[in-house]
Amino acid sequence: MRLTTALTALALLPAPLWADAHSTPTPVEYGPRPAYLIDKLPQGALKxxxxxxxxxxxxxxxFSIGHRGAPLMFPEHTVQSNVAAARMGAGVLECDVTFTADHELVCRHAQNDLHTTTDILITDLAEKCTAGFTPATGDAGxxxxxxxxxxxxxxxxTLTPKMDSADKTATTVEGYQGGVxxxxxxxxxxxxxxxxxxESIALFASLGAKFTPELKSASVEMPHNGFSQADYAQKMIDEYKAAGVPASDVWAQSFDLNDVLYWVQNEPEFGKQAVYLVEWSEGFDEQDKATWAQDFSALKAQGVQYLAPSLNMLLTNNDGKLAASxxxxxxxxxxxxxxxxxLERSGPLASGGGWYFQSVNDIIKDDSDYLVALDVLAQDAGVEGVFSDWPATVTYYANCMGL
Known part of the structure; x- marks a missing residue:
C-alpha cells in the first residue's frame, strides 16, 4: 500500500504520543468555492x-464534517481525500468501516463497492469477485x-482507488471503469x-481532526466465519482504544439501531456520542408524524443521544421558502x-436537488441553495454538524456564524 512516509511513521508511534500528533493540525484554507456560492446568492440578509x-x-x-473526505473532487476514503477535507477545515472526518475476508477493518463506503471504487476488475483479483464483469447487452446494463x-x-x-463510478453501457471491462x-x-x-x-485513525489524528466511523452493513451473512455483528461493532471501538483516542473524540455511527445500542450498553463512554443514522424511505412525509419510523422519546429512553437524518428529512417547503421540517x-x-x-453531493442544483432535496425540489433554484439549506439546518433545525462532499463550504459558513 502506497502511504506517505509521515503517515507510516505516525502509525508506528506508541499510543501515548497520539495527543502530541493531535495538537498540530494542518493549516486551513477555503479555496474559491464558498465565495462562488455566495456570489450566486440573491441579495438579502444571508448574502x-x-x-x-x-x-x-x-x-x-x-460543525464541518468530511463525508468520505472530499469526494466532490478526490476518490472517496483515500488519504488524499481526507487530507483535502482537513485542509478545508473539517474538524471531523469519516471512515466508513467494513471488513475483509480475514476480518480486518478497512475504509469503504460499502462492503460490495470495490468494482466501482477501485481498479479490481482490471487486475488479477477480478477472479475473486462475488460476480465478475458482465457486459451491457440489449436493455441490460x-x-x-x-x-x-x-x-x-x-x-x-494492492488495489488502486478511483472515483466512484461505473459506465453501465460498457461492453468491455475497461469501459466499465468510466461513468464519472x-x-x-x-x-x-x-x-x-x-x-x-x-490507518485512518493515525491519519486523522495527524491532521488534527476527530473521528466519525460508520459501521457498514455487511453484504455477507453474519456471523461470517465466526465473526459476529457484536465482534464487528466491538472491533471498531477497540481500534480507537488501541490508538489511545478518547471516547469524547469519536462519534461512532450506524444505520442499524442494534449497533448503536450495543455501544450504549457495552461501551458506554463511546455510546454517549453514538450516532443513529436514518434516511428517507418510501411513504415518508417530513411534515406528517404518522409517516415517521422513529419514536424520538423511545430512542432517548434507550440512551440514544445523536440522530443523523438525510437532508430531505430535515427540510421542507414553507410557502416557497426552505424551512426546518x-x-x-x-x-x-x-x-x-x-x-x-x-451537502454538495447532488452536483449542480439548477434542475433541482435530486434525492437529497426531494422534500423541497420544487423550490430549489441553483447552487446558492446549498447555502440557504445550510443556513436553515444551522439556524432553524439547530443541527450539531453537517456532512459535506466539499467541507470548505460548511467551514466558511460555520466560521462566519461563529459555530
Whole structure:
C-alpha cells in the first residue's frame, strides 16, 4: 500500500504520543468555492452576512464534517481525500468501516463497492469477485460485484482507488471503469491511497481532526466465519482504544439501531456520542408524524443521544421558502442532537436537488441553495454538524456564524 512516509511513521508511534500528533493540525484554507456560492446568492440578509466574512482567517470547526473526505473532487476514503477535507477545515472526518475476508477493518463506503471504487476488475483479483464483469447487452446494463470480503487485507491493499463510478453501457471491462459524474473530476485520482481503519485513525489524528466511523452493513451473512455483528461493532471501538483516542473524540455511527445500542450498553463512554443514522424511505412525509419510523422519546429512553437524518428529512417547503421540517423540530424538542447529511453531493442544483432535496425540489433554484439549506439546518433545525462532499463550504459558513 502506497502511504506517505509521515503517515507510516505516525502509525508506528506508541499510543501515548497520539495527543502530541493531535495538537498540530494542518493549516486551513477555503479555496474559491464558498465565495462562488455566495456570489450566486440573491441579495438579502444571508448574502450580506456571508460577504462580511470574506477576509476572515479560516479555522477548523467540528460543525464541518468530511463525508468520505472530499469526494466532490478526490476518490472517496483515500488519504488524499481526507487530507483535502482537513485542509478545508473539517474538524471531523469519516471512515466508513467494513471488513475483509480475514476480518480486518478497512475504509469503504460499502462492503460490495470495490468494482466501482477501485481498479479490481482490471487486475488479477477480478477472479475473486462475488460476480465478475458482465457486459451491457440489449436493455441490460453492464454489472459486477466485488466485495472487500472477497479479499484478504493484503490483497485489498494492492488495489488502486478511483472515483466512484461505473459506465453501465460498457461492453468491455475497461469501459466499465468510466461513468464519472460530469460535476466531479479525475484531476486528483493519480496514485491515491486506500486506508485501513487503523490507518485512518493515525491519519486523522495527524491532521488534527476527530473521528466519525460508520459501521457498514455487511453484504455477507453474519456471523461470517465466526465473526459476529457484536465482534464487528466491538472491533471498531477497540481500534480507537488501541490508538489511545478518547471516547469524547469519536462519534461512532450506524444505520442499524442494534449497533448503536450495543455501544450504549457495552461501551458506554463511546455510546454517549453514538450516532443513529436514518434516511428517507418510501411513504415518508417530513411534515406528517404518522409517516415517521422513529419514536424520538423511545430512542432517548434507550440512551440514544445523536440522530443523523438525510437532508430531505430535515427540510421542507414553507410557502416557497426552505424551512426546518416538522420532523427536525420534533427531534430537537425530544432533546436529540441532530447531524445532517450530505451537502454538495447532488452536483449542480439548477434542475433541482435530486434525492437529497426531494422534500423541497420544487423550490430549489441553483447552487446558492446549498447555502440557504445550510443556513436553515444551522439556524432553524439547530443541527450539531453537517456532512459535506466539499467541507470548505460548511467551514466558511460555520466560521462566519461563529459555530
Amino acid at each position: 450580506e452576512k456571508l460577504m462580511t466574512c470574506m477576509g476572515q482567517t479560516p479555522s477548523r470547526t467540528l 453492464a454489472s459486477a460485484e466485488c466485495r472487500t470480503s472477497d479479499l484478504t487485507l493484503a490483497e485489498f491493499q 459524474a460530469p460535476f466531479r473530476t479525475q484531476l486528483y485520482t493519480d496514485k491515491a491511497d486506500l486506508m485501513t481503519h487503523a 416538522a420532523y427536525a423540530k420534533a427531534a430537537k424538542a425530544a432533546d436529540l442532537k441532530l447531524i445532517a447529511w450530505t
